Amino acid sequence: MAASCFLRKCLTALAGLLLLSFESLAASQIEVTVENFLRVLTGRIPPSTPRSKRLLSDDRSNILIYMTGHGGNGFLKFQDSEEITNIELADAFEQMWQKRRYNELLFIIDTCQGASMYERFYSPNIMALASSQVGEDSLSHQPDPAIGVHLMDRYTFYVLEFLEEINPASQTNMNDLFQVCPKSLCVSTPGHRTDLFQRDPKNVLITDFFGSVRKVEITTETIRLQPDLGNMESRYKKEWMDEELMEPLKYAEQLPVAQIIHQKPKLKDWHPPGGFILGLWALIIMVFFKTYGIKHMKFIF
Numbered sequence: 001m002a003a004s005c006f007l008r009k010c011l012t013a014l015a016g017l018l019l020l021s022f023e024s025l026a027a028s029q030i031e032v033t034v035e036n037f038l039r040v041l042t043g044r045i046p047p048s049t050p051r052s053k054r055l056l057s058d059d060r061s062n063i064l065i066y067m068t069g070h071g072g073n074g075f076l077k078f079q080d081s082e083e084i085t086n087i088e089l090a091d092a093f094e095q096m097w098q099k100r101r102y103n104e105l106l107f108i109i110d111t112c113q114g115a116s117m118y119e120r121f122y123s124p125n126i127m128a129l130a131s132s133q134v135g136e137d138s139l140s141h142q143p144d145p146a147i148g149v150h151l152m153d154r155y156t157f158y159v160l161e162f163l164e165e166i167n168p169a170s171q172t173n174m175n176d177l178f179q180v181c182p183k184s185l186c187v188s189t190p191g192h193r194t195d196l197f198q199r200d201p202k203n204v205l206i207t208d209f210f211g212s213v214r215k216v217e218i219t220t221e222t223i224r225l226q227p228d229l230g231n232m233e234s235r236y237k238k239e240w241m242d243e244e245l246m247e248p249l250k251y252a253e254q255l256p257v258a259q260i261i262h263q264k265p266k267l268k269d270w271h272p273p274g275g276f277i278l279g280l281w282a283l284i285i286m287v288f289f290k291t292y293g294i295k296h297m298k299f300i301f
Helices: 002-018 034-042 086-098 154-163 174-178 229-245 257-262 274-292 294-299
Strands: 062-068 075-078 082-085 104-110 126-130 140-144 149-153 191-193
Touching: 034 082, 034 086, 082 086, 086 104, 104 154, 126 174, 140 154, 149 154, 154 174
Parallel strands: 062 104, 104 126
Antiparallel strands: 075 082, 126 191, 140 149
């Protein structure tokens, strides 16, 4: 139970950081786009963006990116409306490295031909895992006959089953994660790439990425936590004086709402419908023919 709670906290934190806080985006899925995903990774977001939709990382952060969905050779779909390519992803990771936005990065993808998504990576300190090789499909697992669809992919199912046994003190390493879904279970052939990673995978603990323990640095330097009250008072005084010099704000003249609400609706001018006029002319012609006959038509035209 403790391990499950630990894993649930890790995955919740991951979703909040890297997936644009899907809990708050559930009602507005239009925000979950390739552009926004790349902007979160690279930090190219407006200053007004709340903290819940930012990736608050630095050069000491270990980042986990887990992607799943429909894909193919070199691309992954976003909501079946657009795609992210392996080149875009590789360039985004390079920007993150240049901006010192991560220390180590673990990339896991569960999609058809998933290994094609990490072929173009060229930035250091990236370890990548995929559910299938190029030319292979990633299959589903655990169908639900009630709704007629599969609830989870095979690779994700066995990875989750493996992670549920992990606890904060676990010594399980990445080599163990590489073996969680052999071809006999996944049907496809999972792959991994470690040539960009500086450490040996057997020395990398699972909890280095699937964990919420923060590293603490001890310093002997004195850090001033209290703000300088003198500077704050002078700043507030200056702002107060600026407000006093400003002209008072005035409201623009408002519409007479009360009169508009209580006034009677204006009567529209009545115009006979087109069908009424056509019928009236037909009646006149019928009466004319019945009274005078067709022989008098020559006196009219």
